[in-house]
Amino acid sequence: MELIHEFLEDFYKTYGSFIPLSRGDVLDHLRQKLKSDLSAWMVFISKEVDRYQVVITAAHLPCFTVTHNRHMLTLDDLTTLDSQNWVNDQVINMYGELIMEAVNHKAHFFNTFFYNQLATRGYEGVKRWTKNVDLFSKTLLLIPIHLESHWSLVSVDLVSYSIHFYDSQGLVFQQAMESILHYITTEAKEKQHAAFQRGWVLMTNRWMPQQKNDGDCGVFLLEYCKCLALRRPLRFSQQHMPKIRKRIYKELCECKLTQ
Template identity: 60%
Template sequence: MCSCDHYAWILWVSFEISLELQTFIQCLHSSLNETPNLVFVLCTDFLEHFYEKYGSFIPLCESDVLEQLSQKFGPDLTHRQVVSPPLSSFRLLTASFLVCMYRVTYNKHTLTLEDLSTLDDQNWVNDQVINMYGELIMDAVNQKVHFFNSFFHRQLVAKGYEGVKRWTKKVDLFSKSLLLIPIHLEIHWSLITVDICNQQINFYDSQGITFKHVVDNILRYILAEAKEKKCAVYQKGWKMIINKSIPQQKNDSDCGVFVLEYCKCLAMKEPLQFTQEDMPKVRKRIYKELCECQLKERNPHGAN
């Protein structure tokens, strides 16, 4: 469920972005050879709808505009380069105008625009984004995968198995195919997965760091859970694997986004085929998926 101030949008378009929007339209007009009024109306309607749907222009891409225009003027837009410069300028101009009342709710999760804005540029993704995205992943695979809340490991470390035992009171972990456990240590995100069928605990880190004590924590938890649920077959025989040949980040801000992309690919049984260069698009895609409360299909040519 989303909401925004429609009248604020109208006033803002009228008084704050008219010059920038007109420049944008003129560039498109020169490329499309259509009347300025028609292009203006099409773009204004699209941008208004986009703003209402997503609460900001953070996830706005050149391809979004081109797709809308191609529906009217055909797919053969030979001057795609005219879209990018004015669109970049337009996005910068609108970045400060945010819909303070915008909300996205899904099951027990609620995201504000402040939460969603952690997906902008090189911001650090917060727990609220991590946890709601995990919920979308579980629903996308019909609950065959279980995603642990990002606070799980902290609680496990602080209070031991007894402190988290109730977290799976209504969940049979050993009926799942895969467990996804995001790990947040101070300022860095990593991921642990538990392959139930093959009894493997896998560690994924986008900076190539190994936190063996974290893997040990999860192993002890799994053994305790198996004992509690009287699953003798899972009380021994576990293997621990540190995955090294995986996509790596090249900055200090995208670890959370890498973890979400690991989670999605592993849950959907897709190869980890993305790079640091894909992160701007991945951030925008995740933002849209959260607002739409549904995962998008993966681009067969790589990260969306």
């Protein structure tokens, strides 16, 4: 029991809650420590984990925060990754930062407020957002699009001169792609990158992982971004969402992506 208690206490201190905990985490720890078959003890272990989780949660009320560069997440922010909650802007923006770091800033992730600012105020409203960023030294731009209560993604491939739209409900928002195209060509003109002022193709990706509920669009957005930045195929589905939510929670607390 002591091994279980120690593990759970350390886990709670590291992640601020048991939201990202899975039974596999506990079993892997015990197998590593005991180096034996635990099959006969599964029922006992599960009951003890459940019991001691309640004990720890009742005894600790930490003011848990995660800080990384200019980002700060509270436990309330991280709790948006629980169950089928809608993930909030703070979670999305910090995860975007971790994506950029994972690829040595060859990809650029735009703040979640960028597109709304662009849509309402035009290029002049976001002109200074790239004051310290050379977009045209990147290979990929990732732009979250928030439409009322739903997240979509526009990606800009600066190698193939293509702009793509990703949506986990199969929606198509042509205006968003056209707005981003206008932004990119205007930015290219302002920064004197003639090669990026023409030759662009707009593409809607219809065959992609789709959500089956109303709460996971933000998680799909983040997984699209991670896969695209790491140049991986989009091989996940609705059934993977609980596991992906737990993984994202851990990555945010550890301030790095798991490869």
